Structure formats: C-alpha cells, structure tokens
Amino acid sequence: MRVAVSGGGGFLGSHLCEALLRRGDAVVCIDDFSTGKPENIAHLYEFPEFEFLLADVCEDVEVPDRLDAVAHLASPASPPDYLRRPLQTLAVGSRGTENMLRLAQRHGARFLLASTSEVYGDPLIHPQTEEYWGNVNPVGPRSVYDEAKRFAEAVSLAYHRSHGVDVGIVRIFNTYGPRMRPHDGRVVSSFITQALAGEPLTVYRDGKQTRSFCYVDDLIRGIVAMLDSSATGPVNLGNPEERTVAELADLVLELTGSMSEVEYHPLPTDDPTRRRPVITRAQEHLGWDPEVTVEEGLRRTVAWFRARPEDITVGAAAIRGGRQDTVPVGQQDTVPVG
Secondary structure, eight states, X not given: OEEEEETTTSHHHHXXXXXHHHTTOEEEEXXXXXXXXXXXXXXXXXXXXXXXXXXXXXXXXXXXXXOSXXXXXXXXXXXXXXXXXXXXXXXXXXXXXXXXXXXXXHHTOEEEEEEEGGGGBSOSSSSBOTTOOOXXXXXXXXXXXXXXXXXXXXXXXXXXXXXXXXXXXXXXXXXXXXXXXXXXXXXXXXXXXXXHHTOOEEEETTSOOEEEOEEHHHHHHHHHHHXXXXXXXXXXXXXXXXXXXXXXXXXXXXXXXXXXXXXXXXXXTTOOSOOOBOOHHIIIIIOOOOOSOHHHHHHHHHHHHHTOHHHHHHHHHHHHHHHHHSOOOOOSXXXXXX
C-alpha cells in the first residue's frame, strides 16, 4: 500500500511509519513537528519508499499520486502539550480530522482514526467496552483533548455514513516505549526520567488508581491490523493487564536500580480511578493480542532512555519545574510537567 500518516514524526506515528516501510509499503509522513521530532524519522530516509511532507493538517493537505490509506495520528497527546495548545488541539481533532477524511475520500482510501481511551473519561463501568459512551467533563481543563477525540470519532463516522468513506477507528490505551520524550508528561517516561536522574517519583493520591500499559510494538501491530481490515470499530487497543500507579513506580525503581523516593501529591481534577480495556473486538476482528509483558517493555524503554543521558538531565529539570509551576491535570497516563 501507499499510506499517508499524519503525525508521522511523533512517538506513535514514527513507529507506524517504520512498521509499514519494513513490511514493504510506501509511506508519506505528514507532520509540522509541533510535538513530534525530526530525529524520530531521521533513520527512515534510507527507505526509498519514504516521503516527508511538512504540513499542518488543519490546513488543506494534498498528496499527489495514489493513496491506499490515510492514518490520522496527528494530535497533541499529553496534558503539557494540549494545555499549552488548547485551541490547536481542538482544531486538529476537528478541522484536521475532516481534512484527512477529505484526503482519504479524494483518493478512495481507507481512513484510520487514532482515537483514545480518554473518550471514556473517568469511567463509571469497569473494564471499558466499546459500547460504553463514557463519563467526560466537557468543560474541564482536559476537555480540549477528550472532546476533540470524541468529535473526531463522530465526524469520521459521519463521512462513513454520508460519503461512504472506508473508516476504521481505534481507541488507544496507555502506550509506552522508545521515542517518548522524557518530559512529555506521560507517567512511564516521567517515572523513568525521574528514577534515572535520582529525582523523586511523583505519584498522586495514594497511587492505587489503575492503568493498563501497552508496549508500543504491540500497539503498532494492532494499528496495522486495523489498516488491513475492513472493520469500522471503534476497537479498543490496549493491554488488559491492570496495574496500579504505585506498582508501576516500584517496578521502575527496581528496573533502574534507582534509590529515588516516591512523593505523593493530591489527586488532580477529573483523574480516572481505573482504566482497563476489553479487547474482545480486537481479538475477534483483528486477531490481535498484546505480547510484550510490562516488565520486558519497561526494560527496553529504560535501556532506550539510559542511552540518552543529556535528555534525562533536561527532562528531569522540566518535570521538576512542572511540579512547581503547573497545576496538575491528571495521571490518566501522565505526570504533569511544564
């Protein structure tokens, strides 16, 4: 296939571009590097079938020649990013999604939307199935991301029903792995950065809130399977193994050998207490299950971060500054930073 990947310079987008190229597809990576990094895709230029297009998906984007699929991953995805860029986050979820849908429509291509478990908000049912409509605060500080993704799902299905666009929606749960920014606000990267820098690990409330952590390679396998399928979804993609945030902190300390302490802070606004996907649809329609254990995934991620000591130093300073200067907004998959 020839696939356009919006947000292809980001954490997940760069992994998706790489996976598609390695299996023989052609890839057009679209990014404006507002939250992604050129380094994430620098190694992909060795592939002759890789193209890069510097563009903002909130503007009209045209890709010459044929496209078989459009994967829309562009969006700020962590509170430090979307709180700093609230209007841009809403725009990429609305105008950006519709522009990518129009691109897919013009080419007769399959459209994949990377949605999020945040559409479930602070869930009132557990675990979360795709039939659950969610419990989202539409006016809270995190609503710029949550509601942008909920709208993105709605407009995608409207194009599917009204214009016949071949749409597939995946709802991504907490994902971690190499190429995460050390200070991007996600709990795994923040804990590893803090541990390797000898800084205290920041945990909110008593740390008993639970999350389900999926290694990036597993997640990307699910996205590729969704691209190849005819399923519309939405389909949950995540690891159904549930861990408390406190357990994650202990595991990171063990794997890094760090003597860092754990600091406990008040629970942020709208912070979900539990989060775990039901993945029956993914198993039945995509033949997908996560394979990498949390322990193994964290070992790989720790090794990746440990090889970048300068990033650790800068990231730890940013997290430290964020704890002092930023109002916490949630540890649904984050530790707030500035």
